[in-house]
Amino acid sequence: MVRRRSHAAVVAVAAMALVLPSATPAAAATASAPIVDGLAGPLQLAVGSDGTVYVSQSFAGKLTAVGKKGTTDLVSTPGAEIAGVAADGPGTVTFTTSGESEDGFFAEVRRVLASGKVRALGDVGEYEATVNPDQVNSYGFQGLAPGCAEQVPVEIGGDPYPGIVESHPYSVAILPDGSRIVGDAAGNDIVRVAPNGRISTVAVLPPQPFVVTAEVAAGIGLPECTVGKTYNFEPVPTDVELGPDGLLYVSSLPGGPEDPSLGARGSVYSVNLATGHVAEVAGGFLTATNLAVAPDGTIYVAEMFGNRISTVSAGGAEPFAEVPTPAALEWANGRLYATVDAFGNGSVVTFTP
Template sequence: MRSTRTIIAAAAAAALALSLPTAASADSPPPPPQEWSSQLGAPFSIALDGSRVYVADGATGTIGQLQPDGGIAPVVEGIPGLTGLAIRGATMAWGSSVEDGSTEPPVILESGLNIRGPKGAVVYADLHAYEFANNPDAGNVYGITDPNPCVVEASGGAPLSYTGLKDAHAYNVASWKGEWLVADAAANAVLRVTDSGQISTLAVLPPVPVTLTAETAGMLGLPACAAGETYYVEPVPTGVAVGSGGKVYVTTLPGFPGESASQGALWQIDPRSGSVTQLASGLSGPTSAAVKGGDVYVAELFGAGVTKINGGVSSLYAPLSGALSVAVAANGTVWAATMDLAGGPGKIVSIADGKVRVNGNLVR
């Protein structure tokens, strides 16, 4: 599976050209977003520690801390392929990946979770090695599993389906019961990682059925008679969040041909069995999730902004073009960051009823 960075880049042009459906408006709209900074490139993740606000900027490879004046003070720099970020007390964890940029699409050579303890020592959990040793989604079948005779004949014997490939890409991270959860966008799984770097599989996300059109069939190199066929795409886990009682939520941004259309979904994982239940669908490029009480907030990169989901019902919470990440504080303040798909600066905003304070004192 291609890295989520590649998915975002490939889908951006298509998403900008599409008229995507938006979520229904909430009954009681929240206050308008308050912009704090426009000094970001690709803010893949927001992590909160009380009133301290941290941002993982994949464009610069920097974990920064938001300052009251809107500045972003660097905390950790020079991280290759920086994506997800999470904080638990004095411990911080972030995802990183190394790509071979000479190939198209780029091939990920390394991917893992970096866990920095209170004394600054960093443990590296090698998700790439774990994927190649275990391949959690090997049991998933993608592509056309029951092709019509025309498609079979036109393929000339070429395979029309495949099982899970060996590929890793650490994306978002969450703290969970003294461990870490990683949404691996290429492994199509949510992984558990201990502070000592031990890795196991919490859950594998299922293939996503997409009905092919003549256009998408052609883009896949399939004949016109493949239109109407069901193509099972890779789910691509992106956001992972933990709610009350240790409930685990994950968003998926399916691979092509579901990446630029509204094929994204929100799922809940049963940690005891690893089974997953879909809570909401029709999301447009969901890349991040956060939970407060019974509300799940989802950043939709290609949608209307931040969507709130409660009981399976979706409503627009905050209109934000290019919403890339979201987090919610204990007091209910929602933080979100955006990426400009046209290449401009990304922003970080807060949504709250009262005055929002930011603690800029650095804890490195």
């Protein structure tokens, strides 16, 4: 994921994670045998109408298709990241990519055609540099006295700051009108790329507040004067999916302690595409890296460092399956597809609820 000023605190505070209570209900679903394995950082996936599975091998800079005829790398860009992926019709797929080129940093939405040619659809990085939608948010410590702010370690920072200019298009979904919806993990916003390439802001996710406890302060070297004060983490959207109700659903992976008892954790939000209204659907997730939405409205959430997939429905959130470091989810063909063991022998498995 992106590393920004707020993420210096992420690394330090995550070290304070505690073991989850053993009373957590056991997950019952069992994964299938792998459809494919040996993947390098399968952080996103999509499933085409013909059953082809598209996986972004983010650590290798590859977009890979897994179909009846075997496994094929559709795009290979060593040194650049391929992240978000969405099936886009017979033999075509949309993906997001970012990295360094001869012309500097780039962050774009592209499409692979059935012919194998790659087309640019929108320059998300340029839009972020021009508009910077999350500049309306205030991150970092809120309201520390100057003397207290000076005592906070430099890598964390004691002063509040607005959203900075930085882009990391990490997820993508396709609307019926052909627009692409992109979750920008560094921009902390959701943007729309119209079929003509025009980009607009759909919504800015809210800051994620965390009240510093004495335990956390002592553990990461914060001065005592920060206890009881609020630190606003950046929300960091990790996936976007269109639900059967017409709302957009977004998973969020902010910084902070990994144990829910220590503060607010990853969340799932709904976004009204017409108004931009953002509402929290559920929270308290351990590293919510991805989600999928079934036709009945059930939301599945990948909790990477919780080593599980959970469900969100009218009855609340509960464990669905225990799997090693799940990264990406997709609902298709009556099954839940998931990438697991994201930092090892990455593979794609399925579940039939």
